[in-house]
Structure formats: structure tokens, C-alpha cells
Amino acid sequence: MSIDEQVSSYYNMLLKRNAGEPEFHQAVAEVLASLKIVLEKDPHYADYGLIQRLCEPERQLIFRVPWIDDNGVVQVNRGFRVQFNSALGPYKGGLRFHPSVNLGIIKFLGFEQIFKNSLTGLPIGGGKGGSDFDPKGKSELEVMRFCQSFMTELHNHIGEYKDVPAGDIGVGGREVGFLFGQYRRLAGQHESGVLTGKGLAWGGSLVRTEATGYGCVYLTQEMMRAHGADMSGAKVIVSGSGNVAIYAAQKAQELGATVIGVSDSSGWVHTPNGVDVELLRDIKENRRERINCYAEEADGATFHADGTIWSLEADVALPCATQNELNGDHARTLADNGVRFVAEGANMPSTPEAIEVFREKGIHFAPGKAANAGGVATSALEMQQNASRDSWSFEYTDQRLHKIMSKIFRTMSRTAEEYGREGDYVTGANIAGFKKTADAMLAQGVI
Ligand code: NDP
Numbered sequence: 001m002s003i004d005e006q007v008s009s010y011y012n013m014l015l016k017r018n019a020g021e022p023e024f025h026q027a028v029a030e031v032l033a034s035l036k037i038v039l040e041k042d043p044h045y046a047d048y049g050l051i052q053r054l055c056e057p058e059r060q061l062i063f064r065v066p067w068i069d070d071n072g073v074v075q076v077n078r079g080f081r082v083q084f085n086s087a088l089g090p091y092k093g094g095l096r097f098h099p100s101v102n103l104g105i106i107k108f109l110g111f112e113q114i115f116k117n118s119l120t121g122l123p124i125g126g127g128k129g130g131s132d133f134d135p136k137g138k139s140e141l142e143v144m145r146f147c148q149s150f151m152t153e154l155h156n157h158i159g160e161y162k163d164v165p166a167g168d169i170g171v172g173g174r175e176v177g178f179l180f181g182q183y184r185r186l187a188g189q190h191e192s193g194v195l196t197g198k199g200l201a202w203g204g205s206l207v208r209t210e211a212t213g214y215g216c217v218y219l220t221q222e223m224m225r226a227h228g229a230d231m232s233g234a235k236v237i238v239s240g241s242g243n244v245a246i247y248a249a250q251k252a253q254e255l256g257a258t259v260i261g262v263s264d265s266s267g268w269v270h271t272p273n274g275v276d277v278e279l280l281r282d283i284k285e286n287r288r289e290r291i292n293c294y295a296e297e298a299d300g301a302t303f304h305a306d307g308t309i310w311s312l313e314a315d316v317a318l319p320c321a322t323q324n325e326l327n328g329d330h331a332r333t334l335a336d337n338g339v340r341f342v343a344e345g346a347n348m349p350s351t352p353e354a355i356e357v358f359r360e361k362g363i364h365f366a367p368g369k370a371a372n373a374g375g376v377a378t379s380a381l382e383m384q385q386n387a388s389r390d391s392w393s394f395e396y397t398d399q400r401l402h403k404i405m406s407k408i409f410r411t412m413s414r415t416a417e418e419y420g421r422e423g424d425y426v427t428g429a430n431i432a433g434f435k436k437t438a439d440a441m442l443a444q445g446v447i
Contacts, residue, residue: 213247215374
């Protein structure tokens with residue numbers, strides 16, 4: 001069988017065994033496309049069912065999460081934790097609370113996490129979890145009761161050396177606090193290494209809140225410099241206005257860029273004079289309001305419920321909201337409007353067609369598994385601090401993050417070159433992330 005036929009047969013089998021999970025299919029298809037050139041050069045990576053094992057989670061948990069709302073009515077949500085691969089270390093990956101969550105979404109995120117975590121160079125495996133619970137519009141006490149019920153089931157399956165969850169969409173500091181409190185109560189001990197993204201007074205790390213957004217901009221800056229450009233003076237579009245978007249916008253502006261647009265699921269705001277990050281944070285993190293409030297309160301900003309943020313003229317685009325938010329038409333518009341660099345703060349925000357357009361139009365593109373790895377990398381630094389009962393300064397932790405992001409850029413860049421695909425960061429990131437995990441899996445036998 002040729003390598004092409006071999007890879008197609010793995011993929012067809014995966015489609016059959018994981019029907020109705022399009023996001024998972026999409027994530028696997030992209031990685032398998034990159035792996036063809038690895039298998040041509042080093043066929044031993046197909047030995048011992050390695051590729052099939054890599055695409056099959058080690059364990060998938062699905063559980064009932066009953067809780068009582070403020071009216072005394074019982075609500076039932078579904079909880080997930082997919083422990084995908086622990087060859088490099090304990091499962092590590094966030095929890096997402098959003099009504100769109102289903103098993104396929106958690107599997108796509110868990111699969112991506114394997115390669116992302118491997119790229120950080122730190123000893124962490126890949127996992128992901130969450131629930132179809134929607135924190136929007138819920139009272140503080142409802143969110144707390146939900147988190148307590150969710151953790152009552154999950155606590156049996158996680159631990160410092162086993163599986164270490166963190167935040168993601170809908171799970172920020174508040175939710176991590178409620179989850180940690182319930183874990184501590186059930187475990188009967190203060191095991192700080194069991195979750196990351198904790199509050200600073202009880203085992204959290206400085207920079208973890210900022211890490212994904214900052215890391216995305218550090219990597220983008222490296223990519224821009226490699227192609228003779230710089231963040232300073234650039235016009236940048238940032239989609240979303242959550243944790244990743246806010247700190248990506250802050251760091252980009254600190255480096256001299258102007259962030260000309262931000263968004264949420266209700267629309268987008270044009271901010272030609274830049275974003276007032278403190279105001280945005282207050283509206284989104286404290287007041288938990290919609291993005292139109294930002295336009296009402298900030299000078300020169302306009303809200304648009306229609307159209308797309310990707311229609312703005314810019315140099316750089318940082319999609320930081322959610323999967324498949326940027327399609328082929330958006331990518332063509334970005335190219336026509338002068339965008340030369342795209343880096344994914346979110347997980348898989350660009351559709352396969354959009355990525356194809358970036359290639360055709362010569363747009364330099366950094367995939368999420370590299371560009372947003374700063375969050376999980378800093379989570380691993382939080383784990384290091386917990387293990388040594390230490391807490392590092394903001395400057396030191398930020399320096400470590402910066403170094404990790406620079407190294408990820410060099411690794412994916414060098415790997416792409418090694419395989420004859422200079423500048424193709426998708427291929428470089430997939431292959432580099434794969435090889436480290438695959439070598440560990442081969443060394444550890446068929447398990
Ligand atoms: P938040 O919940 O803090 O923010 C998410 C933002 O995206 C909000 O502005 C939200 O708008 C918007 N959004 C969510 N779903 C949709 C949708 N269907 N359509 C349009 N906008 C949407 O999440 P994060 O910032 O933590 O996560 C954003 C992305 O980054 C996700 O893909 C996540 O997996 C990824 N990521 C996050 C990391 C982290 O450390 N937090 C680490 C690595 C990746 P609204 O409020 O209207 O829903």
C-alpha cells in the first residue's frame with residue numbers, strides 16, 4: 001500500500017468509528033495530511049499501530065451533571081473529560097462550558113492538545129473536557145452549584161500526576177475557584193497541582209491569566225520579524241473579547257500596534273484608534289456585558305451586528321474566539337485588504353479552506369497548536385511552582401513564557417525546512433509535535 005492509501009485507510013476507519021464528529025475529523029485530517037511526508041521519510045512511525053493509537057483517546061468519560069437552579073428546578077447537563085494521550089506526562093488541557101459542547105468538540109480539542117503540549121517542550125500529555133452548560137445569564141450561585149456537581153463526578157479521575165484540567169471558553173478564574181474548592185473538600189486535602197489557572201493566594205501563577213494572549217503575540221512577533229516586519233506600527237484585528245483576545249490586544253498594543261477591532265458572538269466593534277483594554281476588561285470580566293456596551297462607552301468605536309470583523313483593512317489578524325470562525329471568503333477578504341500575517345489565538349478558528357487561501361496568497365500563518373500554546377505552557381509552569389511550593393515573579397514567569405514561544409517558533413520553522421516545506425508552519429508544527437509524542441509512544445510499547 002502506498003503512504004497515501006495507508007493514510008486514507010486510517011482516516012476512513014476513523015470516520016466510521018467516530019460518526020457525527022466533524023470538528024474531530026477536521027483536526028485529524030489536517031494532522032494526517034502533514035504526517036504523510038514523515039511516513040515517506042521514516043516509515044517506522046506507522047509501526048505498532050502508532051497512528052491508529054494516536055487517534056484513539058486513551059479514555060473518554062461522559063457523565064451526568066445534575067444541579068438545582070435558583071427557582072428550585074433540577075437541571076441536567078452533560079459533562080465530558082477526554083484523556084487523549086499521556087505518553088509525555090499527565091493529561092493536560094482545559095474545560096469548556098458552552099452550549100455547543102459535545103463529545104466531538106472535546107475530542108478535537110483533546111487531539112490538538114497532544115501536539116500543542118508536545119511543542120511546548122514540557123512534560124505534559126493531552127486531554128480536554130467540559131460541559132454543554134451555559135454560564136451566560138446564570139447567577140453566581142447557579143454557576144457554583146453547577147461547578148460543584150461537575151467536580152463531584154470528575155474528582156475521581158484527576159490528580160497532580162494523572163490529569164490536570166484548566167480553563168477554556170466559559171471557564172475562567174471564578175469557575176476554577178468553585179471547581180478547586182469542591183475538589184479540595186472531596187479529596188480532604190489541599191492538592192494544589194490538580195488544577196491550573198488558580199487564584200494567586202492559593203497556588204496560582206502570575207502570568208497564567210495573560211499567557212495565551214501574550215504568548216500568541218510573542219509568537220506572531222517572531223513570525224513577523226522572520227519576514228522583515230514588526231508588530232510596532234501594525235494594524236491588528238483581534239476577534240473575540242474573552243481571556244485570549246483581551247490579553248492578545250493588550251500585548252499587541254504594548255508592542256506598538258493598534259488593535260482596530262474586537263468582537264463577541266453578538267457582533268463586532270471597529271476601534272480605529274485602538275482598544276481601551278481596561279474598559280474592555282471591565283465590561284467583559286467584571287460586568288459580564290455584551291460588546292456593544294464597549295462601543296457605547298469608548299470614543300470613536302462603532303458596533304456592528306452585521307457583516308464581519310474580517311472585512312477591516314489590517315496587517316495582522318489574530319482569531320481569538322472559537323473554532324471555524326474564519327472561512328475561505330473571510331480569508332480572501334483579509335488578503336485583498338492587505339493582511340500578511342495570521343496567528344490563531346483560538347483553537348482551529350480557520351477552516352481548511354481559509355488555510356488553503358492563506359497558502360495561495362502567501363499569507364504567513366501560525367496554527368493554534370503553536371500560537372496559543374502559551375496558556376498551557378504557563379499552566380505547566382504553575383505545576384512546577386506548585387510542586388516546589390514556590391511562586392515566581394511576574395517578570396521571571398513572563399520571560400519563561402517568552403522563551404518558550406520563541407522556541408516553538410524556531411522548532412516549527414526548522415522542522416518545516418527539514419521536510420522541504422520552508423515557511424509552512426502548519427506542517428512544521430504538526431510534525432514537530434507528532435515526532436516527540438510518537439517517539440515516546442514507540443519507546444513505551446503497545447499500550
Ligand atoms: P472566553 O470564554 O474567555 O472568550 C471566548 C470569546 O469568544 C468570547 O468573546 C465569546 O463571545 C467568543 N465566542 C465564543 N463562541 C463564539 C461563537 N460561537 N461565535 C462567536 N464568538 C464566540 O474563552 P477564551 O478566551 O479562553 O478562549 C477563546 C479561544 O481560545 C477558544 O478557542 C479556546 O479553546 C482557545 N484557547 C484558550 C486558552 C486559554 O488559556 N483560555 C488556551 C488556548 C486556547 P461570547 O461572550 O458572546 O460568547
